[in-house]
Amino acid sequence: MVGMKLRKKFEKGIINKLKSYYIGSLFKKKVRANVLKGKEGADVMAVYQIVRIGESVLKEKAQEVGKITPNIHKLLDNMVETMYDANGVGLAAPQIGVPKRVVVIDTGDGLFELINPVITEKTGEELDQEGCLSIPNLVGDVRRAKKIVAQALNRNGELLEYEAEGLLARAFQHEIDHLNGILFVDVAENVYDKK
Numbered sequence: 001m002v003g004m005k006l007r008k009k010f011e012k013g014i015i016n017k018l019k020s021y022y023i024g025s026l027f028k029k030k031v032r033a034n035v036l037k038g039k040e041g042a043d044v045m046a047v048y049q050i051v052r053i054g055e056s057v058l059k060e061k062a063q064e065v066g067k068i069t070p071n072i073h074k075l076l077d078n079m080v081e082t083m084y085d086a087n088g089v090g091l092a093a094p095q096i097g098v099p100k101r102v103v104v105i106d107t108g109d110g111l112f113e114l115i116n117p118v119i120t121e122k123t124g125e126e127l128d129q130e131g132c133l134s135i136p137n138l139v140g141d142v143r144r145a146k147k148i149v150a151q152a153l154n155r156n157g158e159l160l161e162y163e164a165e166g167l168l169a170r171a172f173q174h175e176i177d178h179l180n181g182i183l184f185v186d187v188a189e190n191v192y193d194k195k
């Protein structure tokens with residue numbers, strides 16, 4: 001999704017489901033602790049190179065995750081570290097070359113780790129600027145639903161429901177588009193050079 005500089009332009013997403021929010025916050029603390037451990041030399045985490053537009057993996061429909069194995073946990077950990085390292089607010093697995101339906105998001109309201117995410121409701125409309133770590137030189141105006149409801153498995157295999165609006169809702173829509181091979185430049189009303 002968009003970088004730190006663009007983030008300020010968006011209204012903050014609001015999470016109405018407190019349960020989901022607190023679960024997100026707990027994971028954030030846990031993952032942050034792992035990141036620190038990784039930096040001291042343990043090989044728990046890795047920053048991946050982000051795949052750029054033009055690579056075929058970004059145009060593919062990603063595969064559903066069947067069983068949540070230790071490899072999926074490792075994938076999530078590495079995606080989280082890669083997202084924070086790149087100052088992004090979201091990252092989809094195809095962006096590190098893995099065609100699986102896995103997404104991480106942190107727009108400032110806690111970390112969300114989403115496995116097989118599905119949007120179940122969309123409400124309202126909002127046109128706003130968007131960018132993508134896989135398309136570093138461009139931004140675009142993209143019309144998205146203002147509010148969404150989504151369901152996804154967390155890393156423990158629990159199916160959680162998320163209600164989001166504003167930037168957080170935009171991040172859910174942008175990242176889930178990645179799982180269907182859709183980039184923001186495919187759906188933007190205008191695309192222009194990032195200043």
Ligand code: NI
Binds near residue numbers: 131133
């Ligand atoms: Ni993106």
